[in-house]
Structure formats: structure tokens, C-alpha cells
Amino acid sequence: MRLSRSILVVVAALFLSGMIFAALPGSAVLAQGGTPPSLIVYSSNRSGNYEIYVLDPNTGLSTQLTNDPANDVEPDWASDGEQIAFASDRDGDYELFVVQVDGTDLKQLTNNQSQDRQPRWQPDDLQIVYMSDVNGQWDVYMITVEGGLVRQLTNDPGDERGPGAGVVQPVGPVATPQVITPVVVVPTTQATAVPDAIVDSTTLNVRENPGEGARIMLTVARGTPLKVLGRYQDNSWLQVLTPSNNTGWIYRPLVTVNIDLARVPVVNATFIAPPPTATPVPPTPSSTVNLVAGIVVLDPAAPTCQQTFTVGFDVANLGTTASAASGTVSLVDVRSADGSQQGTTIGGFPILQAGQTFRVNMPLTVSTWYGEQHTITLVIDPSNGIAETVETDNIRTVTYTLAKGSCP
The missing domain is CATH 2.120.10.30 (TolB, C-terminal domain)
Structure with a gap:
């Protein structure tokens, strides 16, 4: 002792x-x-x-x-x-x-x-x-x-002092000393006290003031015991003392509280809100031309050897401004088996306004390799005479089987 x-x-x-x-x-x-x-x-x-x-x-x-x-x-x-x-x-x-x-x-x-x-x-x-x-x-x-x-160690409405609380009394110039009988206190085993609060999240920011806009003083890990010193008026933030003897504010939902917060004094602290998040302004779209290859229609649907058929090809301007000039479409027919060319032709389209679609009709006659598959490839503006921001959507292909008809 x-x-x-x-x-x-x-x-x-x-x-x-x-x-x-x-x-x-x-x-x-x-x-x-x-x-x-x-x-x-x-x-x-x-x-x-x-x-x-x-x-x-x-x-x-x-x-x-x-x-x-x-x-x-x-x-x-x-x-x-x-x-x-x-x-x-x-x-x-x-x-x-x-x-x-x-x-x-x-x-x-x-x-x-x-x-x-x-x-x-x-x-x-x-x-x-x-x-x-x-x-x-x-x-x-x-x-x-x-x-x-x-x-x-204690937590109830009573007034508890100790151990060994003393009373301060001045010693006069002629005071007679008193014999004080020593009191031997036998220590008793105390149950392990539960901390006021324990950190629940992986890490927890300790801030200078309540509010997510306040400066972060330090970060504590999950399981850290905290002493609760005060609370914000709505209990959303708690003023705590960390094991490193730092006093700061933590967000209440991120800890387990083991005491009655009604007995914790309300601290008149300045709440610092986070800075407002700027609303992104969508960029103003620039005026562009975008020619897009549409559907392909064969008439008749089953072309025949040595008989002329029509290839209908939709060209659309999906941009925001009209094309600067009229344009052309190239058509190439090949034997699918070896890629050998069997016929070609050219079609044209006028100036296209934004959102306008125009069907280019091109006649074609094929006289070889009947009974086999053919591939038609159509390319809008093959010479790149019309300025576009996107060129990869200018091509379309279609396949068909050429019927024998009157071919020998």
C-alpha cells in the first residue's frame, strides 16, 4: 500500500x-x-x-x-x-x-x-x-x-468521491497537529470496465470539430476504446478522448456506445459541413456531320445470274449539322469463297440535313459463280470528301446466293 x-x-x-x-x-x-x-x-x-x-x-x-x-x-x-x-x-x-x-x-x-x-x-x-x-x-x-x-468504474446519478477524498483546511500558525489513524484499504477485484465507446469501422477519423468538413486530426483503428467527453446537440457527433490523449470529434454511427448519452454533456461546438459538391456542367456539343450506313434491301431479294437487280442502301446523317456537300457510295460484289471481284457500281446522295435519311438505289448485274454465296460491300463517301468525326460507321455488308437462272 x-x-x-x-x-x-x-x-x-x-x-x-x-x-x-x-x-x-x-x-x-x-x-x-x-x-x-x-x-x-x-x-x-x-x-x-x-x-x-x-x-x-x-x-x-x-x-x-x-x-x-x-x-x-x-x-x-x-x-x-x-x-x-x-x-x-x-x-x-x-x-x-x-x-x-x-x-x-x-x-x-x-x-x-x-x-x-x-x-x-x-x-x-x-x-x-x-x-x-x-x-x-x-x-x-x-x-x-x-x-x-x-x-x-461507477456510473449512476449519485455523487461518488474517492477513494480517500480529503477536506482542505488551512494550517494556522499555532495549530496542534492531529494524529491521523491510517486507513488500510484492501484492494478488491474489479470487473473489467467496458469503454464508453469502441470503434466499429475499419478506420475512424477524429476531427477538430463536429462535421465532415472539419480538419482530420488523426485516424484510429477498429476496436480502439474511446472515452466520451461530450456530444453534439443531436447526438450525431461525439467528443472523445483517444488512448493517445487526443481530444476530438467522431461520427456517432461508426462506434458502439456503451453508456447512456443522456448523461453526457452537450458541447456547444461549431458544426463544419463538407464543402458543396460541384454539379458537372455537360459540355456543349459541337456541330458535326455523322454519316451512318443503314439497311440494305435487294430487289428482288434473290438475285439471278445475268439478271439486273437493285441494291437499295440507306444513308443517314446522325450528326448535328448538314453535310457540306453531296456524296457517293461505292458498291463491290465478290465471290465469298475467294474474295474475287464479280461486279462494281457507284451511287450518289444529296446534301443531307441533320437527322435526314436517303436511300441510294444502285442497279447491279452479276453473271458468274451462280449457286454460290456472294458478298456486297457498300462504303459511304469512300474518298473522304465529307468531313466527319466518326468514319467507322460508314460501311455495310450483305450476303446472298446467286441463282442459276438462264446461265449455262
Whole structure:
């Protein structure tokens, strides 16, 4: 426990050095024995505000450990005699701090907008129990010295202080020292406290303010425990303390909350909405000509050897402006088996307005390779005399079988 191994020596020293305590200027509060040589840590306002001091009862000499314009109070000595925990309002409200016994390596443990008081070391010197009104009423909490992981130990409407809450009373110049019977607290096994909130998403952004437009301070991973300090008015955003001791805002639906948010104070923070998404403006279409090959109609449908038939071919302008000039269509008939040419002809079409279709009728007579398949290939504007943005839709092919008719 935190009582000195030489507690009898300390108690005797307190009796014998009563005048030494009486002579201390200011008010001494929460004095506590340390490790041998039984030094005593206490808080005094001798300098105008409360600072932390260490007293050697054998000599009556005090050493000042802290020096800050704020109040440093409620010191508690770790059982190994190396560190001292205390509360200080140096950032506007009381937070917990730890300092080495020689006054070096000052470390802030809590950082919120509430009151954190009465730190008490646990026997392992790895955790500190304290009281806080962060949820609107006084409850008991525990924090790890390394990492700052906070666990809430009590959570009910009652006012809970402890453990070992003290009353601050000034020590007068002729006060008679009182014998304080030490209270030995037997530690009990506590059930593992559930964090206020746990991250559900793969990663979670912690922001400076509520709202997706606020700057991202850091990102935490799935399963990270969070201490809930406050909430936005509609509960959509929560102000949290991360294990790395950073205070920021997170989006409520991305975490599992294990506490009653009705008991969490509403924080009047500025909501920063994301910047508006620009509506894309469709580009203004440019005026173009687009000649497209349409359907092919054979008349008669089954051409006969040495008999003229008509090839009807639809040419359409699917662009946004009229063609600059009239155009031509080339027709080539080949034997499908070897690609040998069996006949050719040319057709023409006038200037085509946007959206206009014109049928080009071309007569053709084929006298060879009856009883076999033929392929007709039609190409619009084969010499590229009409400017187009697309040329790949100017070709159409059709096949037929040439009937024998009167051919020998």
C-alpha cells in the first residue's frame, strides 16, 4: 500500500515536528508519507497559489516540486517513491499530472473540459484511480499512467468521491497537529470496465470539430476504446478522448456506445459541413456531320445470274449539322469463297440535313459463280470528301446466293 514502510517513524515525526508544520506559511493539505527516508508530499499556497512540496520531517526542510501560476493540489506518492500524482487547474479546469520526485518529467494524464480530482495510485504503480464530473455527476475512474487508457468504474446519478477524498483546511500558525489513524484499504477485484465507446469501422477519423468538413486530426483503428467527453446537440457527433490523449470529434454511427448519452454533456461546438459538391456542367456539343450506313434491301431479294437487280442502301446523317456537300457510295460484289471481284457500281446522295435519311438505289448485274454465296460491300463517301468525326460507321455488308437462272 502507499503507507510508508516506516509508518511508525512518520507518525512519531509528525508528533515531534508539530511546530515545524505550524511554522509552514500557507496551507498544507493532503500530506502523505513516502518511502524511506519517510519524506512527506503536500500542497501549499505559500507562494500565492498552491504548489507541490516535499518535506523532510527530520530537518523541517521543504523542496518545491512544481512552479506554475495555477493551483497544484492533492498530491499522492507512488509506492516505489519515484513519482507523484497531483491535480492542477493550469489549463482552466482540474486535470491529472504525474511528476518525478525531483520535479522533472512532468506528464499530463487527462485532458478534457471537466474536473478530474483526487488521484490515488494503485499498488502496481501502473494505474491511478481518481474522481471526475465529466459525465455531469461525480464518478470514480481509473487511468493507465502509460497510454492514458481511461475506465469508468461507477456510473449512476449519485455523487461518488474517492477513494480517500480529503477536506482542505488551512494550517494556522499555532495549530496542534492531529494524529491521523491510517486507513488500510484492501484492494478488491474489479470487473473489467467496458469503454464508453469502441470503434466499429475499419478506420475512424477524429476531427477538430463536429462535421465532415472539419480538419482530420488523426485516424484510429477498429476496436480502439474511446472515452466520451461530450456530444453534439443531436447526438450525431461525439467528443472523445483517444488512448493517445487526443481530444476530438467522431461520427456517432461508426462506434458502439456503451453508456447512456443522456448523461453526457452537450458541447456547444461549431458544426463544419463538407464543402458543396460541384454539379458537372455537360459540355456543349459541337456541330458535326455523322454519316451512318443503314439497311440494305435487294430487289428482288434473290438475285439471278445475268439478271439486273437493285441494291437499295440507306444513308443517314446522325450528326448535328448538314453535310457540306453531296456524296457517293461505292458498291463491290465478290465471290465469298475467294474474295474475287464479280461486279462494281457507284451511287450518289444529296446534301443531307441533320437527322435526314436517303436511300441510294444502285442497279447491279452479276453473271458468274451462280449457286454460290456472294458478298456486297457498300462504303459511304469512300474518298473522304465529307468531313466527319466518326468514319467507322460508314460501311455495310450483305450476303446472298446467286441463282442459276438462264446461265449455262
